[in-house]
Amino acid sequence: MQLSDESEPALLRLLAWLDRQGYDFVTPTPATHARVTARADKAEARSLRDIFGWSLPFAPELLPSTPTEALEQAGLLRRAGKLLRSGVRASRLGGRLFLHSAYPTEQKDAIFFGPDSFRFVDFIRSELPRAGRVRRLVDIGAGSGVGAIMAAPLLPGARLTLVDLNAAALRLAVVNARHAGVAVEAIEGKSVDDVSGLVDLVIANPPYVMDGEGRSYRDGGDMHGARLSLDWTLAAARRLEPGGRMLLYTGVAIVDGRDALCEALERALPDLGCGLRYREIDPDIFGEELEKPPYADVERIAAVGAVVEKARVAPRRARPL
Template sequence: MRTMLSATTHAPPLRDAALRRLGAALKAIGYEFTTVTPGTHERVNRRPGNAEGHTLSDVLGWSRPFRPGALPEDVVRLLVDAHALRRDGDLWYSLIRVSSFDGELFVHSAFPAAGPDAVFFGPDTYRTVDAALAHLAAAGAAPGRVADVGTGSGAVAVAVARRVPQAEVIAVDINPTALRYARINAALAGTVHVDVRRSDLLDDVPGDFDLIVSNPPFMIDPEGRAYRDGGGPHGHDLPLAVLDTAARRLTPGGSLVLFSGTGITGGRDPLRAAAAHRLDRTDLRWTYREVDPDVYSENLDQPAYAHADRIALSVLTATRPPDDR
């Protein structure tokens, strides 16, 4: 008999409070877990002895099923209160993962993050935060108004808000579960000035921004999963939509930091070409650099990437000239 205790997208406040208490308890005992790519995650979990979880990181990091008695009772109780456990026969599964990064803990979806409302967290999250913080460090003047577009777990917004406490930081997403987890994660970090809102890009948020950061979906996904599918034949529709939004909504002197990826064929980068076509019609000054030449290689076996020699990651930075009047 299968029993389901599932996280819902419109969770009552008590469930969110249970997740916040869980996060606080994990921070208090020094819990840490670095989330890897899905390919690495699957390989590690296939190793002998990894079929079931026996520690907190086994269950809340590696998403391994566990038996009664494997975890501390208070942790299990909080997972139950949060409706974040699924039972299948004698085994229990956590519906969430908890990852550590930048001195904070972040709640996100269990592996495999395949549901339509999945909230992904992993190496690209780390890379996006690093790119945003590097830009902040080089910019000199602190931004007054910041948008994290497609916030997911809220990691970018939290990291920026910690460095620029006086800034208005707005984190937007269209995924109700992402908005829920981003609010919980901001509360765990004590970053109460992160304003989490539902918005399609920045359509539902008025005003302009000094800094826009985004790591939108960029993969070619025939299944059309919202957290993964970038749209269009190359997976570029969403990254390019973010670029168009920034061209309209950046203040004078404001910048966009866009983390994305693309399939490279014969040395040609179609994302860079498409971005250049759009940017050449704006006043934005921009740079584009490849930050990892070969990632997610398991996707090259799929028909959607049969044309590609490799999948590369890139960071595009675009800045509006300051108004010197």
């Protein structure tokens, strides 16, 4: 998705217009989206939800001039013969609208939003009351910005930093944040190491699928897609202030009943002065991935939440006898 700085005012107008219309849509998984849009009555858009939710082609007269001009000014109005398409979708979560990539999300720089976004937000909001006062939150791989934006009401006065290697994602996240009335700073980078200084709260929902097409929003590397989750977590553990935390939401492949990510974190985190709480949030997600060759030995993919906490006092080293 190509977005320029000039596209931000147009997209803010689009979000404001959709809110005034009472627009509402919950984005499902790509597999569900494909099944629904394959139905005969989904060949052409009949409503705003068809245009901005189901990403269906629409007749020009179906959409009023305000949103049409906003899409055109943002460079996100697509031609499909005599019909048009929107280059973005809009979804509502917790009463707030978020822009993200239109379906199908085949581009390498696509900006994902879906069921994982809901589980991620539920997880971080359930854990934030235990975090105490937070001065700075860093959202790694921020994507649409949903994590930091939805955490903001629970973190009064905190500085919110969004990090993503996808420049278009950062621009769209800033638009989503401004529409929500949340102040953020955006940094183009790969991990917490691209942020200066110590941090007292890191949140992340990394890509966790082995993706043969190398799409940045999906491809989590080796370990059946868990490599990026492990690398981001260990990098954050090194940068946390004493008493600081990382909240990781991700997916893991379960092989013969074992979770390789959990085992790797349990081995590595004590040497970094960190403790770990770890739990399954959903035992079976994205089951369609198991039909692909990289998952031939995987029995299920689970959504998990990990809480990494840096010790407030460094443990004493044993004195030599």
